[in-house]
Amino acid sequence: MADPMRIRAKIEGDKTVVRVLMAHEMETGQRRDSTGKVVPAHFIQEVTATHNGKTVLAAQWGPAISKNPYLQFQFAGAKAGEKIAIAWVDNKGDKRTDEATIAA
Amino acid sequence: MHQVDHARREALKQGSATAIFGLFVAAGLVRPGTAHAAWNQAAFSAKTVDAVVKGLGGASTAPTKDVNWGSTPEIAENGAVVPVSVTSNVPKTESISILVEKNPNALAATFTIPAGTDPTVSTRVKMGETSQVHALIKADGKYLVATREIKVTLGGCGG
Amino acid sequence: MTRLTTGGALVLALFACLPGLAAAQAGDDTVKKIEEYRQALAGGNPAELWEARGEDLWKRKAGPRNASLEACDLGKGPGVVRGAYAELPRYFADTGRVMDLESRLVHCRMTLQGLTAAQARARPYGSGTDRSDNEALVAFITSESRGVKMNVPQSHPKEREAYQLGKKMFFFRGGPHDFSCATCHSESGKRIRLQDLPNLTEAKDAQRAYTTWPAYRVSQGELRTFQWRLFDCFRQQRFPELEFTSEASVALTTFLARNANGAEFNAPAIKR
Numbered sequence: 001m002a003d004p005m006r007i008r009a010k011i012e013g014d015k016t017v018v019r020v021l022m023a024h025e026m027e028t029g030q031r032r033d034s035t036g037k038v039v040p041a042h043f044i045q046e047v048t049a050t051h052n053g054k055t056v057l058a059a060q061w062g063p064a065i066s067k068n069p070y071l072q073f074q075f076a077g078a079k080a081g082e083k084i085a086i087a088w089v090d091n092k093g094d095k096r097t098d099e100a101t102i103a104a
Numbered sequence: 105m106h107q108v109d110h111a112r113r114e115a116l117k118q119g120s121a122t123a124i125f126g127l128f129v130a131a132g133l134v135r136p137g138t139a140h141a142a143w144n145q146a147a148f149s150a151k152t153v154d155a156v157v158k159g160l161g162g163a164s165t166a167p168t169k170d171v172n173w174g175s176t177p178e179i180a181e182n183g184a185v186v187p188v189s190v191t192s193n194v195p196k197t198e199s200i201s202i203l204v205e206k207n208p209n210a211l212a213a214t215f216t217i218p219a220g221t222d223p224t225v226s227t228r229v230k231m232g233e234t235s236q237v238h239a240l241i242k243a244d245g246k247y248l249v250a251t252r253e254i255k256v257t258l259g260g261c262g263g
Numbered sequence: 264m265t266r267l268t269t270g271g272a273l274v275l276a277l278f279a280c281l282p283g284l285a286a287a288q289a290g291d292d293t294v295k296k297i298e299e300y301r302q303a304l305a306g307g308n309p310a311e312l313w314e315a316r317g318e319d320l321w322k323r324k325a326g327p328r329n330a331s332l333e334a335c336d337l338g339k340g341p342g343v344v345r346g347a348y349a350e351l352p353r354y355f356a357d358t359g360r361v362m363d364l365e366s367r368l369v370h371c372r373m374t375l376q377g378l379t380a381a382q383a384r385a386r387p388y389g390s391g392t393d394r395s396d397n398e399a400l401v402a403f404i405t406s407e408s409r410g411v412k413m414n415v416p417q418s419h420p421k422e423r424e425a426y427q428l429g430k431k432m433f434f435f436r437g438g439p440h441d442f443s444c445a446t447c448h449s450e451s452g453k454r455i456r457l458q459d460l461p462n463l464t465e466a467k468d469a470q471r472a473y474t475t476w477p478a479y480r481v482s483q484g485e486l487r488t489f490q491w492r493l494f495d496c497f498r499q500q501r502f503p504e505l506e507f508t509s510e511a512s513v514a515l516t517t518f519l520a521r522n523a524n525g526a527e528f529n530a531p532a533i534k535r
Contacts, residue, residue, distance in 0.1 A: 006311045015222065021307055025391060025392065045143045046143060058215070058218075059215045060143055060147075060148075060214050063230075064204060064209070064212035064229050064231075065213055065229060066184060066227075066228040066484075067309075068484060070307040070309070071225070071226070071227050072189075072225065072226035072307065073224065073225050073226075075220055075221040076221075076222075077220050091143075175303040175306070176303070177296060179296040179297055179299075180300055181297050181300050181301065181457070182481045185304065189303075257297075
């Protein structure tokens, strides 16, 4: 089970700015370990951000996204106190969903 | 169990393949990651910008200057973590993709921008070496590309 | 090439590192652009992931006694985390020793949670999926001193003794390279390739260096503690391994932490 994400969502002007850190190895499948064996690819493939049941960002990622990924985006129409949910699924089918309250 | 049985009956009644499939996922019979058709294998396996565009379903690209690179640096001290920030000023931007030309596979990420979301994203990518980095914008059904070079300090210098 | 007066070695090092760069670019411009890179990273620090895990480890019941670490006395009373790191290492009457954060954590995990010494000292530094609870706990506890001025005490004789021993270690030359900490860290303007080396004998550099550890090292994708920094410096200078939570380790930490007094603590940070 992966560690929780760190999600910060804050109203800035008429937008909600969302900053997310995810705990993930993001293995490319091209790296060898100290014994010479290829470390299997293990990376987040899909990220979805949802507010009030509406998708506010959908992403597909390859293994070239850095380890412990960072994501920032912004959207309109949210109010302080409402929730934003971020979900990811990786290439092994592991997944994680976390929620944060939008700050004023 | 009752709910699941009910759902299965409903699914069978509907005869809907997707509903049955969804049930299998819910029951843990199919792992979503392996079964999910949404991840664009073709685009993420592509080696060139043109092949990525084709993989994403486009035909051709035109250059654009309507992209702001924000805090994206020109030199990265370490290629393992290169901050990339892309803001599209192209009207009707539908998606933003980030491509690193000299990586083994060019496409790093593609973001779908629904209405109400600003066409601006920031993330961090891996770069094996100094390379052209492309912001590929899909707007009003067309693909536009903006490019900047990011230098990566290599070997002992960054390590 | 107008900056040659600032040090030919610097310009040469940059050429060696960035062969693709035009000569005109290789001076201050490169330094400025690398600074921009560092600033772009500062906006989102994965160290937060370690801080969150550490907070969970601090609060969660664990060990044979099924106890949390919340009653641990880090020097400001049981359970007080805020500002505690800025006053460590310090003398603890209950053990009769000067302890740094790591040795105090080992003590608390043994006395509160009932771990053995070997269990409490296990895996001081993590790697990939082989994670270190110590690093996560240190990330959490240090984050609770962010913005607090360093105030490492020297009131107890044993604290002064530790400082003097640490100072002696800092200047002690030895090993196959006849190296000391001071070989790299007692002159201003020194570099290894692109990396500035802090002059730890000057207050400003000593403060900046100490107050920016722990740090998320982007080159490793790991959070690294000040303990790790010392451990790896010892490896680089080909000294015997600096034993985790040993008297030597605490003494050297006391010397360097005390020299940062007066500066605001600003970590966990993010570094290349």
